[in-house]
Amino acid sequence: MEQEKRKIIVSEIEQWRKGKLLPEHYCDFLLNLYDVSPAERDNRAWGVSKNSIKNSNWRNWFFGFGIAALIAYIVFHFNSFRFPLQIMTALVIIGGCYTAGLLNSRKNPVVGYGLVGAGSIALLGAGFYMMRFYGIDEPPLLLAYVAFCSFVWIIIGLAARMGLFHYCGWIGLLLVYASVLHNRVELDWIGAQISWLPLCVMFGWLGWLLHKASKSTGAVLLLVSFTLWWMPEAYGLYTGEVDGALLQLLLLSKLVVAGSVMFGLRKKWIEWVL
Numbered sequence: 001m002e003q004e005k006r007k008i009i010v011s012e013i014e015q016w017r018k019g020k021l022l023p024e025h026y027c028d029f030l031l032n033l034y035d036v037s038p039a040e041r042d043n044r045a046w047g048v049s050k051n052s053i054k055n056s057n058w059r060n061w062f063f064g065f066g067i068a069a070l071i072a073y074i075v076f077h078f079n080s081f082r083f084p085l086q087i088m089t090a091l092v093i094i095g096g097c098y099t100a101g102l103l104n105s106r107k108n109p110v111v112g113y114g115l116v117g118a119g120s121i122a123l124l125g126a127g128f129y130m131m132r133f134y135g136i137d138e139p140p141l142l143l144a145y146v147a148f149c150s151f152v153w154i155i156i157g158l159a160a161r162m163g164l165f166h167y168c169g170w171i172g173l174l175l176v177y178a179s180v181l182h183n184r185v186e187l188d189w190i191g192a193q194i195s196w197l198p199l200c201v202m203f204g205w206l207g208w209l210l211h212k213a214s215k216s217t218g219a220v221l222l223l224v225s226f227t228l229w230w231m232p233e234a235y236g237l238y239t240g241e242v243d244g245a246l247l248q249l250l251l252l253s254k255l256v257v258a259g260s261v262m263f264g265l266r267k268k269w270i271e272w273v274l
Contacts, residue, residue, distance in 0.1 A: 200228035
């Protein structure tokens with residue numbers, strides 16, 4: 001086969017790999033079939049192309065390290081900024097991370113998840129830092145801010161189909177709910193079960209209703225339901241309001257029930273999730 005034709009075919013195979021039109025092992029098989037040496041392949045790691053690094057120019061490196069230096073400067077001198085400038089700086093960084101992450105979520109999922117994750121950490125961390133710095137860190141306000149961040153993560157997870165952030169948003173709201181329960185109500189083991197298990201059933205039911213319309217959303221809600229199944233015991237362990245021996249018995253009983261249900265319905269939930 002002529003060299004030029006082989007290069008064209010190899011380029012097409014790499015495009016199929018990049019667009020996920022064929023599984024990875026099929027692409028590897030086709031590349032091996034056309035006897036492409038490893039040095040000629042445009043291998044990718046963590047969403048970054050080998051050839052893009054080799055062929056990059058000095059402007060890209062200067063821009064990248066310049067951005068890193070600017071972020072470091074902002075972090076070190078953040079306290080010296082006035083309050084409006086602090087707000088604007090935080091919004092620019094968070095918005096930039098979210099925008100870049102969402103734009104790369106399909107093309108380079110690892111980079112997309114990393115940028116959205118950095119934006120989410122910045123959103124939570126910057127808010128906590130500024131609330132403590134200005135003395136408005138009362139527990140109800142902190143909980144309200146965690147709830148706000150959780151809603152943002154849920155919206156981003158749903159809009160971009162990023163299940164990890166969708167799940168983290170619900171976990172954040174569950175932690176807020178647990179904190180409110182702990183501060184307002186004293187619960188024994190029966191009260192803990194009543195406070196959490198109805199939510200477990202509700203999320204499982206919602207996941208079942210939505211899994212045909214959106215498999216990723218259904219899978220996340222199923223995972224939230226599975227998490228809620230263990231929350232009464234986790235809550236009792238954290239608060240110390242449940243006897244240790246009783247807690248172990250409840251965990252063992254729930255483990256048996258969960259294992260039995262998952263085995264009995266394995267043909268249904270595996271299709272639901274995968």
